[in-house]
Amino acid sequence: MNFIEELRWRGMVHDLMPGIENVLKNPGCAGYIGFDPTADSLHIGSLVQIMTLVHFQRAGHKPIALLGGATGMVGDPSGKSQERNLLDQDTLAKNIEGVQRQLEHFLDFSGPNAAEIVNNYDWFENLSFIDFIRDVGKHITINYMLAKDSVKSRMENGMSFTEFSYQLVQGYDFYHLNQNKNCQIQMGGSDQWGNIVTGTELIRRKSGGEAYALTTPLIKKADGGKFGKTEEGNVWLAKERTSPYKFYQYWLNTSDEDAATYLKIFTLLDEQTIAQLLRQHLEAPHLRLAQKTLAADITQRVHGTEELNNALLATDILFGKATAEALGTLKEEVFLQVFEGVPQAQISSDLLHKGISIVDLLVAEGKFLSSNGEARREIKANAITVNKVRVDEQFILTSEHLLNERYVLIGKGKKNNFIAVFN
RNA sequence: GGGGAGAUACUCAAGCGGCCAACGAGGACAGACUGUAAAUCUGUUGGUUCAUACCUUCGCAGGUUCGAAUCCUGCUCUCCCCA
Numbered sequence: 001m002n003f004i005e006e007l008r009w010r011g012m013v014h015d016l017m018p019g020i021e022n023v024l025k026n027p028g029c030a031g032y033i034g035f036d037p038t039a040d041s042l043h044i045g046s047l048v049q050i051m052t053l054v055h056f057q058r059a060g061h062k063p064i065a066l067l068g069g070a071t072g073m074v075g076d077p078s079g080k081s082q083e084r085n086l087l088d089q090d091t092l093a094k095n096i097e098g099v100q101r102q103l104e105h106f107l108d109f110s111g112p113n114a115a116e117i118v119n120n121y122d123w124f125e126n127l128s129f130i131d132f133i134r135d136v137g138k139h140i141t142i143n144y145m146l147a148k149d150s151v152k153s154r155m156e157n158g159m160s161f162t163e164f165s166y167q168l169v170q171g172y173d174f175y176h177l178n179q180n181k182n183c184q185i186q187m188g189g190s191d192q193w194g195n196i197v198t199g200t201e202l203i204r205r206k207s208g209g210e211a212y213a214l215t216t217p218l219i220k221k222a223d224g225g226k227f228g229k230t231e232e233g234n235v236w237l238a239k240e241r242t243s244p245y246k247f248y249q250y251w252l253n254t255s256d257e258d259a260a261t262y263l264k265i266f267t268l269l270d271e272q273t274i275a276q277l278l279r280q281h282l283e284a285p286h287l288r289l290a291q292k293t294l295a296a297d298i299t300q301r302v303h304g305t306e307e308l309n310n311a312l313l314a315t316d317i318l319f320g321k322a323t324a325e326a327l328g329t330l331k332e333e334v335f336l337q338v339f340e341g342v343p344q345a346q347i348s349s350d351l352l353h354k355g356i357s358i359v360d361l362l363v364a365e366g367k368f369l370s371s372n373g374e375a376r377r378e379i380k381a382n383a384i385t386v387n388k389v390r391v392d393e394q395f396i397l398t399s400e401h402l403l404n405e406r407y408v409l410i411g412k413g414k415k416n417n418f419i420a421v422f423n
Numbered sequence: 424g425g426g427g428a429g430a431u432a433c434u435c436a437a438g439c440g441g442c443c444a445a446c447g448a449g450g451a452c453a454g455a456c457u458g459u460a461a462a463u464c465u466g467u468u469g470g471u472u473c474a475u476a477c478c479u480u481c482g483c484a485g486g487u488u489c490g491a492a493u494c495c496u497g498c499u500c501u502c503c504c505c506a
Contacts, residue, residue, distance in 0.1 A: 223461095249459080252459075253459065253460080254460095255460065255461085256458095256460080284458095285458065285460095286457075286458040286460095287458075288458055288459090288460085291458090291460095315459085318459085319459050371469085371470065371471085372470090372471075372472090372473090373469090373470070373471080373473080374452095374467095374468090376473070377452095377453085377466095377467060377468090378452085378453070378467090380467095381452090381453050381454060381466070381467070382453080382454060383452085383453050383454075412452085412453080413452070413453055413454085414453095414459065415459075416452085416453095
């Protein structure tokens with residue numbers, strides 16, 4: 001199966017330029033995708049692009065990941081309704097480093113079609129403004145640039161010359177890679193079509209070369225929500241930003257419909273395996289085999305086996321039939337990772353000698369709830385657990401309840417947790 | 424500038440002298456069911472030593488009254504109509 005066919009059945013092709021399949025007949029073609037260093041980590045929205053490169057490489061071609069050290073300084077107006085703030089050079093340098101480290105996880109940098117990472121700042125650094133407008137600007141008309149969606153949609157509200165120029169800068173990237181790396185293909189999200197086409201246009205007019213565009217669809221959730229967002233914000237690839245446990249949970253919680261789509265896009269499982277998996281899922285939907293496979297596959301690829309196992313263990317303990325003993329088996333490090341972002345309270349362990357009533361623990365000491373009345377209501381409603389064990393109003397906390405000798409896990413309902421730390 | 428309407432808890436919105444901690448809807452939280460889903464049903468959604476009690480709340484500040492979210496005065500803000 002060739003690259004295009006592969007992407008097609010996976011639902012990863014939004015649009016492509018005719019003729020691209022011809023070029024891709026021979027292995028070893030170079031193709032690139034640009035990544036914006038707007039943060040020191042990519043989030044899972046970029047995963048579609050990363051997987052596209054992975055497939056490209058598996059099909060025997062040479063993937064190039066371009067980091068926008070220069071374009072990041074200009075700001076891509078595509079899909080943006082407002083002018084963006086510019087990043088300073090230090091931040092940009094730090095971001096590039098972080099993003100590069102992540103990309104290195106996914107691609108193979110050895111062999112005949114070794115992947116490559118380039119930074120467009122390297123060729124823009126010494127290109128003067130005059131050279132640029134003479135050598136690049138001369139080939140593209142304003143009329144052409146104005147016709148782009150990314151520009152048209154901003155005519156009402158205004159757009160700086162900087163962002164207006166963006167498509168030329170990105171176009172020049174393509175031209176540069178075409179000249180220096182024989183790169184004929186640029187891929188990207190569907191919002192990149194306009195920018196990519198400016199590049200192919202520039203290549204044709206400047207050097208008479210042929211270049212092609214391929215875009216992937218925008219990933220959406222079946223319920224219309226934004227992909228890759230939680231209440232807490234983006235789902236990041238960096239474990240410092242989104243813990244492997246939360247990462248795993250994000251994928252595990254996808255709907256049945258989305259899981260089928262995501263399996264194709266985000267895993268390397270083949271068509272038969274996925275079809276088989278979905279059949280099994282349909283027979284026993286409550287086992288959520290599709291989600292579990294999806295979550296495990298992606299977590300493993302992004303964070304590695306060890307982190308995946310921790311996430312699985314934590315998930316089992318939190319959502320399985322967990323006992324206080326099982327909770328105690330969690331390593332402190334994993335425990336803290338699982339409950340990262342959960343409200344915590346520091347409480348003096350002296351209080352444990354005479355014991356702390358559950359109401360005091362929730363309100364006076366822990367400040368987890370705002371009033372005693374609320375605490376009593378929740379207790380009466382059977383909502384409160386201590387170390388996964390339901391408690392009533394008579395419950396008294398003592399030192400024998402401590403996990404890892406200092407933690408107590410308090411749950412309110414299924415999804416709200418609090419941690420009391422004793423020291 | 425003239426005339427009119429309004430401001431109530433997270434939001435919308437009733438209430439127009441005592442039975443008002445304030446109807447109802449949405450949202451949120453919880454319980455049951457379930458697949459850590461959706462739908463559904465139920466409960467809760469000012470505070471207190473848990474109570475047929477007390478305290479604080481209906482734009483702000485005063486006042487009338489045994490008693491005010493409700494009546495009066497002033498202030499602030501919002502909306503509508505006319506010029």
